[in-house]
Amino acid sequence: MAALTQARFAGAVAALAAADADLGAVVDAFGPPPIWRRPAGFPTLALLILEQQVSLASAKAACDRLTEACGGTLAPASVLALDDTAMRAAGVSRQKTRYIRELAGAVTGGALRLDRFGRADDEAVRAALTAIVGIGNWTADIYLMMALGRPDVWPVGDLALQVAAQAVKRLPTRPGPETLDGLGEAWRPWRAVAARILWHYYLNTVRQRRGETRT
Structure with missing residues (x-):
């Protein structure tokens, strides 16, 4: 649909x-x-990881700090260039630092092709996302709903x-x-x-x- x-x-x-x-x-x-739509792409997935098991407000604050640490654009390569100290200063936990780096590495390495999701069905998108460490069904479902507009x-x-x-x-x-x-x-x-x-x-x-x- x-x-x-x-x-x-x-x-x-x-x-x-x-x-x-x-x-x-x-x-x-x-x-x-x-x-409640969000832009499709890496920044939204990173924010969804930050939203896991915390308030939306605290996740947004951490995402804003992380974006600032990346020079104003939350891009996979920029995230991978940050060390642990910079991630902690942005308010990102050790576990979520790992998850966001796993996501960034999958995108930069070509294992995760976000640009192809528009033509894929819901189950194919969910399978591709949940193959990434730190992305479960909840994160995949919210991305499908809000970034891809699946009904x-x-x-x-x-x-x-x-x-x-x-x-x-x-x-x-x-x-x-x-x-x-x-x-x-x-x-x-x-x-x-x-x-x-x-x-x-x-x-x-x-x-x-x-x-x-x-x-």
């Missing part, structure tokens, strides 16, 4: 809200969610999505990946849009007091 445009996204939000009363209630309460990606390992699904669907416990996978079947072929509606709920309820936003 073609990548989401703003018009197709708006149509999918309307279709999901009409078909599912619970999603419709979220849209009625908070309005349509943002599309039917469903990131079942996302904690915020699980919390929101429990609340919106009034489930007795927080759904794990297997339960969330089954729940998402009703929202094909727009599961990535349903995820944004659920994130929209999460950010307007659970995270509202913290002032954290998804970008």
Whole structure:
């Protein structure tokens, strides 16, 4: 399926809200969610690695410092030129330093061809990304959704999505990946849009007091 445009996204939000009363209630309460797109390429993947298991705000701050250390452009070769001291000064942990260097090396060495992702299907992109140390299904799914605009990606390992699904669907416990996978079947072929509606709920309820936003 073609990548989401703003018009197709708006149509999918309307279709999901009409078909599912619970999603419709979220849209009625908070309005349509943002599309939350990011540029495709190395900088977005590096930021997604930095976002693993930390707040979006702290990850962005580290990414901004890393970009500054690279001379204003977060490029694979620039990252590989930084030593451990420079990475620590940017606020990048030892583990994530390794992951970002693995990614940069794969891109510069030609093992990971990001320019070919636009023509590849979701599973091929996911397989290529998760072959890189430090990139798991969550990182691959968010890249597919936000950088490539794929409409039917469903990131079942996302904690915020699980919390929101429990609340919106009034489930007795927080759904794990297997339960969330089954729940998402009703929202094909727009599961990535349903995820944004659920994130929209999460950010307007659970995270509202913290002032954290998804970008």
